[in-house]
Amino acid sequence: MIGKIANILVGKRIMKIYKSLINKWLIVVALLSSAGLASAQEVSIAQRLQEAVQLYKDNKLGDALSKVEALAKEAPENADVLQWLGFLYLKSNRPADAIPPLVKAADKMPQNVEVMNNLGSAYLATNDLDKALQSFGKAVEIQPDFFDAWYNIGIIRQQRGELDKAEEAFQKASKIRPDDPFTLNNLGAVLTAKGQHDKAADLFIRAAKLRPQRATFSMNAGLTLLRLNRVNDAIPYLESAYQLDPDSTETIAGLSQAYLATKQSQKALQMLERAVQKKENDAVLWYNLGVVQGKLGRLQEAIQSYEKALAINSQDTDALNNLGLAQFHSGRYEDAETTFTKLTGLLPGSLDAKMNLAAAKVKTGKLDEAVQLYKEIIRSAPSRHDVRLALANALYRTGDFQGAQYHYRQLLLGNPKHAEALNGLGLIAYKDGNMREAEKYFRDAIAADSRFAQAYNNLAVTLERLNKKQEAIKMLKRALQIEPDYEEAKKNLERMERTGT
Numbered sequence: 299m300i301g302k303i304a305n306i307l308v309g310k311r312i313m314k315i316y317k318s319l320i321n322k323w324l325i326v327v328a329l330l331s332s333a334g335l336a337s338a339q340e341v342s343i344a345q346r347l348q349e350a351v352q353l354y355k356d357n358k359l360g361d362a363l364s365k366v367e368a369l370a371k372e373a374p375e376n377a378d379v380l381q382w383l384g385f386l387y388l389k390s391n392r393p394a395d396a397i398p399p400l401v402k403a404a405d406k407m408p409q410n411v412e413v414m415n416n417l418g419s420a421y422l423a424t425n426d427l428d429k430a431l432q433s434f435g436k437a438v439e440i441q442p443d444f445f446d447a448w449y450n451i452g453i454i455r456q457q458r459g460e461l462d463k464a465e466e467a468f469q470k471a472s473k474i475r476p477d478d479p480f481t482l483n484n485l486g487a488v489l490t491a492k493g494q495h496d497k498a499a500d501l502f503i504r505a506a507k508l509r510p511q512r513a514t515f516s517m518n519a520g521l522t523l524l525r526l527n528r529v530n531d532a533i534p535y536l537e538s539a540y541q542l543d544p545d546s547t548e549t550i551a552g553l554s555q556a557y558l559a560t561k562q563s564q565k566a567l568q569m570l571e572r573a574v575q576k577k578e579n580d581a582v583l584w585y586n587l588g589v590v591q592g593k594l595g596r597l598q599e600a601i602q603s604y605e606k607a608l609a610i611n612s613q614d615t616d617a618l619n620n621l622g623l624a625q626f627h628s629g630r631y632e633d634a635e636t637t638f639t640k641l642t643g644l645l646p647g648s649l650d651a652k653m654n655l656a657a658a659k660v661k662t663g664k665l666d667e668a669v670q671l672y673k674e675i676i677r678s679a680p681s682r683h684d685v686r687l688a689l690a691n692a693l694y695r696t697g698d699f700q701g702a703q704y705h706y707r708q709l710l711l712g713n714p715k716h717a718e719a720l721n722g723l724g725l726i727a728y729k730d731g732n733m734r735e736a737e738k739y740f741r742d743a744i745a746a747d748s749r750f751a752q753a754y755n756n757l758a759v760t761l762e763r764l765n766k767k768q769e770a771i772k773m774l775k776r777a778l779q780i781e782p783d784y785e786e787a788k789k790n791l792e793r794m795e796r797t798g799t
Contacts, residue, residue, distance in 0.1 A: 307510040377406040395425035411437045479505040513542035530561045581610035597628045631661035665696045717747035736760045751781040
């Protein structure tokens, strides 16, 4: 029996990883202004403010704030009281309340960088980024080496996606404090967004070494090294991050990918199985568990994991694609067709999604629909040789041998040693009864790809028709050396050895 034409599926990136970054803003402790000659009332206020400051230093934030609020009612124009009131509101996570006293303090002390920075922090916390930038900008005008304000400017620029300006601000902050791990981390985040992953990795590594107990720093170092395919370097950082924060989806996803890449599949599987038990509503973890199960050949389990991921997020196109692939490879072609149909609805411009839908339609016998999909893809991407081959194969199946022959020959124009195209032309010649021509095509296919078992089988059947049975048997044995489970070649060999004809 002549060989079947293979189906073609398009795979997908296997893992989902989301990177977490540190976005904090810095506030600074308010400083008391130096006083000259003062009235008795002013002295009293200053003394009581000092008492409030001591309460703050003693970690009695609530008591300190209450005392300063009382002072603000008594002396609403006192600049020191105003700046401390704003600062304590910030420390109490009340940034909106901090703004009015800090605005008044800034009017009274326009050259006070701490007030300007804290006012900027209050605006930043209330998402008034323009005013925040204005305040921080004034602070660095007054004091160009003011670390906190440069750092905060970097945060705002980073949030706005103004990557060059964010990099500039973080670089200035880093020159002032070269070993601040938060600055290094966020500068690394900016460079990551700019695609400068090598430089970002160095910064994340420095941050992780400076603050080894900060899980996010180790995680970002590991994930960036993983992105750079430095898998063995990534694993220690990801393992450290996992020990510090075993519930981090990003770390679990990254570490499981690293384990998978280093052939530690069981480690990846066990970690993800534990993770989904604790975080059963995490679509990313279910997705990645499906990936590992699929890699281990546990397709039914992978299907269940992808279905759970989709139950949580029905719009996850990666999960839909991988579910369809798992269904296809499990022989559940109708389910795969349904899945890929939904995928193409979500991604109407995806040629790969259409490609996979067409492959499923071939398996469900909807050859004409598959052909139309392949033709649609070819019109959009005429250089997609994989699609052209699939189209030629589908046309062959529909009986449009002339159309199939045209596309096989188009493939050979781009690559005269295209093994699958040569095999396809051999099949057409065989069908037409041109055994000598078929023999040549199949031999050329084998010369182009010495591991192409199907071509050996097809050549064997052709040689049988040319009364070269012993050579045919050798070809079949070679096919089975390459693919021991090749059923068609087994049947042909058994028949030839049994019949002797």
